[in-house]
Amino acid sequence: MPGNNRIILGVIGSDVHAVGNKILEMSFQEAGFKVINLGVMVSQEEFIHAAIESSAGAILVSSLYGHGEMDCRGLREKCREAGLGDILLYVGGNLVVGKRTFSEVDQQFKKMGFDRVYPPGTLPEEAIAELKRDLDL
Amino acid sequence: MKALLIDFGSTFTKATLADLEPPGLIGTFRAPTTADTDLMDGFHRAIEGFSPEQLDGIAVKRASSSAAGGLKIAAVGLVPQLTVKAAREAALGAGARVVAACAYTLTEDEIRKIKDLKPDLLLLAGGTDGGDKRTILENAARIAESELSAPVVVAGNKAAAPQAEAILKDKVSRVVVTGNVMPDINVLAVEPARRAIRELYLQEITKAKGWEHVQKQVGLAMPTPLAVMKAGELCGKVRGEEIMIVDVGGATTDIHSFADGAPKRSGCILKGLPEPFIKRTVEGDLGMRVSLRSLLEVISAKGLPAEIPFAASDGEMAAFIDRVSSDRGSLARNEREKHFDRAFAVACIREALRRHAGTVTEAYTPEGKLWVQSGKDLTEVEMLIATGGALVFADDPGSLLKAGLRPDDPLSLTPRRPRLALDHQYTLYAVGLLADLYPEAAEMLLKETLLSLGEV
Numbered sequence: 001m002p003g004n005n006r007i008i009l010g011v012i013g014s015d016v017h018a019v020g021n022k023i024l025e026m027s028f029q030e031a032g033f034k035v036i037n038l039g040v041m042v043s044q045e046e047f048i049h050a051a052i053e054s055s056a057g058a059i060l061v062s063s064l065y066g067h068g069e070m071d072c073r074g075l076r077e078k079c080r081e082a083g084l085g086d087i088l089l090y091v092g093g094n095l096v097v098g099k100r101t102f103s104e105v106d107q108q109f110k111k112m113g114f115d116r117v118y119p120p121g122t123l124p125e126e127a128i129a130e131l132k133r134d135l136d137l
Numbered sequence: 138m139k140a141l142l143i144d145f146g147s148t149f150t151k152a153t154l155a156d157l158e159p160p161g162l163i164g165t166f167r168a169p170t171t172a173d174t175d176l177m178d179g180f181h182r183a184i185e186g187f188s189p190e191q192l193d194g195i196a197v198k199r200a201s202s203s204a205a206g207g208l209k210i211a212a213v214g215l216v217p218q219l220t221v222k223a224a225r226e227a228a229l230g231a232g233a234r235v236v237a238a239c240a241y242t243l244t245e246d247e248i249r250k251i252k253d254l255k256p257d258l259l260l261l262a263g264g265t266d267g268g269d270k271r272t273i274l275e276n277a278a279r280i281a282e283s284e285l286s287a288p289v290v291v292a293g294n295k296a297a298a299p300q301a302e303a304i305l306k307d308k309v310s311r312v313v314v315t316g317n318v319m320p321d322i323n324v325l326a327v328e329p330a331r332r333a334i335r336e337l338y339l340q341e342i343t344k345a346k347g348w349e350h351v352q353k354q355v356g357l358a359m360p361t362p363l364a365v366m367k368a369g370e371l372c373g374k375v376r377g378e379e380i381m382i383v384d385v386g387g388a389t390t391d392i393h394s395f396a397d398g399a400p401k402r403s404g405c406i407l408k409g410l411p412e413p414f415i416k417r418t419v420e421g422d423l424g425m426r427v428s429l430r431s432l433l434e435v436i437s438a439k440g441l442p443a444e445i446p447f448a449a450s451d452g453e454m455a456a457f458i459d460r461v462s463s464d465r466g467s468l469a470r471n472e473r474e475k476h477f478d479r480a481f482a483v484a485c486i487r488e489a490l491r492r493h494a495g496t497v498t499e500a501y502t503p504e505g506k507l508w509v510q511s512g513k514d515l516t517e518v519e520m521l522i523a524t525g526g527a528l529v530f531a532d533d534p535g536s537l538l539k540a541g542l543r544p545d546d547p548l549s550l551t552p553r554r555p556r557l558a559l560d561h562q563y564t565l566y567a568v569g570l571l572a573d574l575y576p577e578a579a580e581m582l583l584k585e586t587l588l589s590l591g592e593v
Contacts, residue, residue: 050322054268
């Protein structure tokens with residue numbers, strides 16, 4: 001949906017890391033996005049419900065505690081099921097534990113239907129620039 | 138200067154006469170409600186109890202009504218957990234009974250069902266401001282095509298509301314656009330919709346019910362639950378306390394809470410749509426007469442509470458249930474039957490409180506154990522007021538309430554140690570009817586009717 005600047009933000013699963021979430025909210029807001037921040041411990045369903053009501057252009061998922069792969073599995077399928085088929089899905093953070101290179105993680109999440117995957121330490125500006133491009137803003 | 142305050146209940150029409158200056162209660166009388174013929178018949182019979190001198194000098198007449206099914210609203214939204222829930226809260230907060238709550242695009246089947254339920258009003262929500270427009274517009278079009286004639290309050294996405302109004306105009310008796318019940322995700326704004334419903338109730342709905350003359354003669358002002366809610370609001374303000382009202386009736390059990398409901402324990406995260414400070418729930422399947430069979434279905438799973446101190450055969454109870462559920466005015470005739478009624482009342486209170494209150498669940502995170510709360514934490518509510526025929530006329534309302542409050546689930550956030558009070562004059566509705574106009578007289582009536590029943 002070109003020109004749609006509404007985005008859903010949240011930390012998925014049982015993850016309670018709240019600081020990065022606030023930083024992202026402020027950064028995306030300053031960059032001109034209408035940020036709907038669901039905070040921490042957000043379930044897949046909550047992301048989807050919020051995206052439906054607000055007709056959002058993208059869902060931005062954070063995961064810091066290593067269970068990202070488990071928590072994110074099936075999100076794309078549920079989006080399709082809920083009629084959100086083409087919504088952009090971004091994910092970032094400490095997505096997995098164990099010895100995997102980021103390119104492996106990147107591929108893994110792309111296979112799960114995410115459009116963009118970010119490693120730890122990514123600056124908000126990088127994601128903002130890519131999101132603006134992806135949303136035709 | 139006197140005020141005559143009337144409530145057309147589903148079973149009884151109640152009349153309360155009060156002095157305004159200086160404030161004082163003169164008396165209350167009641168007579169069976171006459172919704173099938175003319176509501177005013179029951180009113181005239183009820184005021185027969187007063188002497189002509191007493192009825193002299195009445196300056197204010199105001200009435201509430203829950204006769205003929207009360208104010209029936211069908212709520213329509215988008216996502217069940219979001220705008221549908223918000224629309225329900227708005228309707229309940231306006232004193233309505235929500236006869237249907239529909240999500241996503243309305244199907245033909247749902248439209249047919251709504252038509253059969255004959256709602257007095259439709260509340261159309263959907264989409265946050267600037268969010269989804271498609272569903273609310275599609276639903277507006279389907280309602281327009283459906284020959285549903287009830288007035289519609291549009292309380293959805295503000296970017297789509299004018300278009301929804303244009304679609305519905307001339308197709309339904311009246312369209313009113315008001316603020317979105319959920320302007321943003323997880324932001325509840327039910328006040329504008331409540332006001333719009335209230336205005337339509339006065340302007341359209343009483344007319345549609347054929348009660349214009351009632352409105353003219355006795356000032357029909359609001360649905361009964363709204364009057365009770367206003368009384369609770371006043372009580373909370375006057376006392377500076379968090380309070381609740383439990384209203385057990387023949388057809389429904391209503392619970393009102395006047396409390397912020399924020400988490401009371403440390404390490405607790407609140408999830409879901411925020412709850413309104415004044416929250417009302419109506420349980421249509423929990424009642425002492427009309428809804429007795431559905432009540433039994435609800436509690437049979439848990440076993441009848443241990444309120445019956447003797448071995449009752451299934452036959453004995455079935456006979457009682459047959460008799461009272463078909464004749465809504467009938468009373469228990471002996472001690473054994475009174476025990477049945479007692480058990481039903483306790484079950485209504487317990488289940489309705491459980492559904493009204495929030496819950497906590499444990500969640501294990503890498504940071505340790507956390508509590509996740511959804512709904513309102515009412516554990517520290519300071520006062521619980523009981524009203525409704527089943528409690529007002531009970532032999533021992535205090536012990537009924539105590540039994541109903543006994544926590545059977547530690548994760549359910551029901552009141553733990555409230556002080557108990559009974560609306561023993563049955564005039565809580567009159568307090569609400571006076572609250573806006575004559576707050577001092579309302580306060581007096583409130584003091585007059587609240588009878589302390591001790592603590593839990």
